[in-house]
Amino acid sequence: MTKNLQITTLGGGCFWCTEAVFQEVKGIEKVVSGYSGGNAPGRPTYREICSGLTGHAEVIQLTFDANVISFEDILVIFMTTHDPTTLNQQGADRGTQYRSVIYYHNDVQKKVSEEVLKQIQPYYNDKIVTEISPSTIFYEATIEHQNYYRENTQQGYCSFVIEPKLAKLRKLHADKLR
Structure with a gap:
């Protein structure tokens, strides 16, 4: 085929979390951590992103096979493995760089994003604040930020922040996993 x-x-907070989630999903061909949505000139550094001054969000860019997994299914997984109701925050990570955001790459993705957010909203007590915006320049993060969970499973952040998200993924979306 x-x-x-x-x-x-x-973008669903720290890119290490969303990267780890989508590395387990069938049909995801590639997951790259990086930054998008900012307005600072030039290529931003991790330190600049962390300052919150560049306007960039920590994001992952997924290459997926739409014959295996739909964009809608990707968004449902995304929206149920992070908290889309906290503005500029995921857990203890705070700042605009940790905002919940979908950068759509075409009009179909925009429409599907809007529909999925409407469908998911009743499952949350608080209003979903996930931003839906056109894609902008994507800057790949440095090598030490790629495959972070897989290469650092013994780190405290991985144990306390990423593993609960993976447990939620496995519970809610077992049929979508590799």
Whole structure:
């Protein structure tokens, strides 16, 4: 079967968490951690992003096979494995760089994003604050930020922050896992 490769860019707090989640999902061909949505000139550094002054969000860029997993299913997984109701925050990570955001790459992705957020809203007590915006320049993070969970499973952040998200993924979306 021919692959139908597409790209999407998602920010759900720290990119290490969203990267670890989507590395376990069938149909995801590639997960790259990086930054998007900012307004500072030039290529931002991790330190600049962490300052919150560049306007960039920590994101992952997914290459997925739409013949295996739909964009809608990706968004449902995304929206149920992070908290889309906290503005500029995921857990203890605070700042605009940790905002919940969907950067759509075409009009179909925009429409599907809007529909999924409407469908998911009743499952949350608080209002979903996930931003839906057109994709902008994506800057790949440095190598030490790629595959973070897989290469650092003994780190405290991985144990206390990422592993509960992976447990939620496995419970809610077992049929979508590799």
